[in-house]
Amino acid sequence: MHQHEKINxxxxxxxxxxxxxxFFNTVFGWEFVDYGEEYTAFSNQGLDGGFFxxxxxxxxxxxxxxxxxxxxxxxxxxxxxxxxxxxxxQPIFSFPGGRRFHFTDPTGNEFAVWSDK
Numbered sequence: 308m309h310q311h312e313k314i315n316x317x318x319x320x321x322x323x324x325x326x327x328x329x330f331f332n333t334v335f336g337w338e339f340v341d342y343g344e345e346y347t348a349f350s351n352q353g354l355d356g357g358f359f360x361x362x363x364x365x366x367x368x369x370x371x372x373x374x375x376x377x378x379x380x381x382x383x384x385x386x387x388x389x390x391x392x393x394x395x396x397q398p399i400f401s402f403p404g405g406r407r408f409h410f411t412d413p414t415g416n417e418f419a420v421w422s423d424k
Contacts, residue, residue, distance in 0.1 A: 314354065315355070320362075320414070321358035321359070321360065321414045322360070322364075324358065324360070326413040327412060329413075330391050330392055331349065331412070334387045334393065335352065335376070338350075338351075346359050346360070364411070366415075368417075373419055375407070375421055376420045377422065378421070379422065380422070381420060381422045382399075385410075395408055395410050396417065397409035397419075404423060405424075408420055
């Protein structure tokens with residue numbers, strides 16, 4: 308059910324849908340539905356969204372919002388990301404309330420993973 312005036316959907320750029328889909332499927336178990344050659348959508352991942360065809364990528368450094376995943380084991384999630392063509396850009400560090408690290412997907416989009424453990 309959609310909630311009035313709540314965040315409902317998020318979109319990211321991707322220059323390589325095959326690499327993007329393989330990465331997010333392997334690391335996070337995402338499934339995708341393609342809508343032509345310029346768009347692929349994911350759902351049931353906490354927040355629905357999609358990837359649009361683009362040679363650009365999003366990063367906090369360039370002013371983009373940072374999407375942060377939660378993990379019960381940062382180290383295990385970090386290993387899956389590195390084994391699936393992701394790149395850790397900020398190693399695990401502590402902050403008030405937990406620990407986290409930042410990574411990029413195979414097309415350069417930046418994300419983070421945090422844990423309270």
